[in-house]
Amino acid sequence: MHSGTCSKLNSGTHSSKNVGSVMWRTIKKQKWLSAGIVCAVAGAILTALLPPLILGTIIDTMTTGNVVSFYLILAYFGFTLLMGALESSREGLLIVFGQKITHALRSSLMDKYTDLTADALTHQEPGSVVSRFVGDVDTVENLFTSGIISMFSDACKIVSILAVIWFRNKGLAIVLLVLLPFLFWFTRIVQKNMLTAQIENRRAVSRALGHVPQTLHNIRTIRSLGKENYMAERYDTCIGESYRAMEQTNFYDAVYSPVILILNAVVVAVVMLFSASGNANVLSLFGMSAGTAVAVMNYISQIFSPVESLGMEIQTIQSAVAGVHRINEFFSLEQLPEKTDYRKESTQKKDNVFVEFQNVTFAYEEQNVLNGLSFQVKEGEQVTLSGRTGAGKSTIFKLLLGLYEPKEGSVLIQGVPAQDIPDAEKRHLFGYVEQAFHMVPGTVKEQITLYDPSITMEDVRAAAQMTGLSDTIMSLENGYDTPCSDEIFSQGQWQLLSIARAAAAKPKLLLLDEITANLDAQTEKEVLQALMRVSENRTVISISHRVNATTGRVIQI
Template sequence: MNDRKKAVHVGTVVLETVKGHLWLSLTILAVVAGAVGAALVPPLVLGRIVDGLTAGERLTLRLPLWYLAFTALAGGLESARESALTVFGQKTTHALRSRLMEKEGRLPADELNRQEPGALVSRFVGDVDTVETLFTAGIISMAADACRILSILVVVWQCSRGLAYLLLALLPVLFLFTRFVQKRMLHNQLKNRKAVSRASGYVPETVRNLRTIRTLGKETYMETRYDGALGESYRAIEGTNFYDALYSPVILTVNAAVVGAVMLLSASGDPAVLTLFGMTAGTAVTVMNYISQIFSPLESLGMEIQTIQSAVAGVRRINDFLAQPEQETVAPETENPAAPMVELRDVDFGYEAGQNVLHHLNMEIREGELATLSGRTGAGKSTVFKLVLGLYAPRRGTVRIQGVDPRSLTGPQRRALYGYVEQRFHPVPGTVRDQITLYDDTITEGQVRRAAELAGLAEAIGALPQGYDTPCTPDIFSQGQWQLLSIARAVAADPKLLLLDEITANLDAETERAVLRALKRATADRTVLSISHRVGADTGRLIPIGEES
């Protein structure tokens, strides 16, 4: 299963969307083909009208009506194509964003930590949006234009062999010129996306560390870093704009030169030249229309190259993200109630190759026991939590929770087993109730209220305008109350094991006492593993970290 998931890329998602919306895909093909065919008819009808008038024939309404009908039909089919492509593009981007979110959930914790927030956000937003543009104004339009050019060449061959030869000789040159412009613009688009990702990452970094930056007077330093990334982005955009501005005038000039050359050759008195380029007035009108129809798609292509190349750059970045190795899947195991609640045996672990944070660590915590990890800063206390939670795998040794590898636990099993209280509360979008349940429908209203009571927060929530349905904003709770809400979240599913990560480190004395009272209620009849620098009688058994044992 993992191999299949690793092979997923943007093309896979597009094919799945095509298969899942087959009628929409067939409709797009039908309207594209119809638009190409309908656009060929009006120049032929117009040429027939001109030839009839020059021959002195009486003009009837039949041909003008045919001309108007096919012109309207071509316009209507073009409009239908744009609408269908827009719907298809939206369905594709919806599927792609869902696949990216699934991929993010399967990445190992260390890989997620290495991701730049700005780069990650740009993949979900900017890069995916360019994929939609790739279909609404890119690949299908280019394919339709290519079909239109080939169809016109077939018709022109019947009207003027000389013009057909001229176009066949000229189109490869224009194609090479187009490819040159595409490559230069793609290069600049990739540079621009990298620079924008860095700039996007600097903004949350600055906001997150604003107090430190202002205290140390480092505003200029952050501005310089941000301006440097913006400068790289602007230079890349300038390069892209240069080639974008160059392309269209070249195509228009060649268009005018071909029309002028054909008209001059068709007026030549040389029988050999007229064999190739001779034509009636109506045929000349038809040919001039077709020449414009050939060069118009090329001009449109020049206008769309910037968007298309941006999308190609976005596709590459998304594919790179989807190709990243996923977290190793561990087969489900059966819990053993007789086994220790937490057990680490001869565990070695390190974040970087060749460097270990934990060395031969052995520890065992029985059900109902209260234990506290002690040790210097950087000794690996938080690392032990990550191993117990199954976020990382040990390099050597085993980690077991009631006899099973924590990485094999499913989502529902984790919520029923773990309660985790961090140093700082991390809210999710939604109401107070959503902060406690984390959108878990299996947690009942009674469990929500009991969790709030255990945390000592029921009265504060009841005083809110909408109680538990009050939308969460930063100003509805104090710092201590947010930490109490974190305790309520941890105990809502009545977990067997509570993990407490220095949860009173940032609180004043009075608030700390309130949190400790809530903890006393919340930890009753549970196994508790905590990290605390303040060792007291209520910290339980001390487990030293940072020493070989």
């Protein structure tokens, strides 16, 4: 049971969370870094305008036979170096900022993950969740490091160059202004088609990621039934869907750059032809000195170079937008309701009644599992739930643990609805022992405490002593501080450790889910003896198919 870790009680803050809000909080938190990026972007744009103007002045000075000032040459190289330094600063700051965004997003996703309802969790494919935490978050990082900021910088650079060209060569400015709407229209078509392809690719990749762990989990069944080829074909289908989506993305990306290069060449040719026409009216728009011609040619390449790079930036942005859509879908999943002070609501408690089901109906999807179930368990009573497979015994435990809410009726623990009990208090209210032990990274002590600081070392030793594991643990090289691995305990000892984990917090209620089902007769006897000691003075509800091996009252489900 993992209730030893406390989830956030203020779930309302998580419900309004999305990628945009996480980014905005990161920007406000990293205000100096954000300011540095703005200064670097603005400085790089302004310094990019100066070298062509200075170069044009140098050439005009030389063509008139005058001596070029040393300071003019120095200014040209100085501003060129400054532009390079600012561009490098921008890239470095963007990488750092992208990492901050990545950290904030993954932390927010984990907060959301821990707040999801059990129903929402069971409907999530493992591969889909992993792809959101890894692939989708990485694309959002790219949105900043090589996407939206670069695109904004390039757009500002284009506008600035157009303004300069207007004063140097109005004809060229008019040609570019006529051309820009076509570029915008063409870019939008590429953008929309790439977004569709990127979203489909993300879905296909998540299906492929989910297929791999599913295959590994069921590998014995697959091999015994000879279904290796079938599983391989399913995986190939997922990969094929991803490949086709990426083909569409690559097609639009491949088309975009050549179109921009051709337009660049056409504009240069048109300007040069008009400037050499000899017509007075044409020259009033396109005429220019040698120095201006050099500057204009430089500016043309500076306009079409960022426009060409927009193709890559659009692909990055569309990939990121697809990632943003998928992350926001995850943020919008149903989560645990905000917990109130459940003590104020404990008005339904009945004398000596610890657990009560009142006309409980529960369904998975549309299939009812429990129909109007009612029973009571008195304080200190030991009860066994028995019934056929699929009758709903494990579902009763999930309702008691607050993982699900009943469709109808009430599930009460000490008069309080089970789903209203805060996670921070659950472990001290009930302990849950499953059929198999679930190890966490850490030492033997941490297997028992689950990193809960409220459980002292004395509590750990007492729980181990009660289950009969104390001598075994002390025989290990570092005792309770021995790092856990699969081979240090036998199957029965792992189950005893699971009981110690449940008992360490001194809960009032024990929930035992077929804990001896996979044990041999001798090991089962040892586990049952440990349970007798742990169950003393506690309310116990257990699940068992063997009624003759149980003690206490039996409730038939």
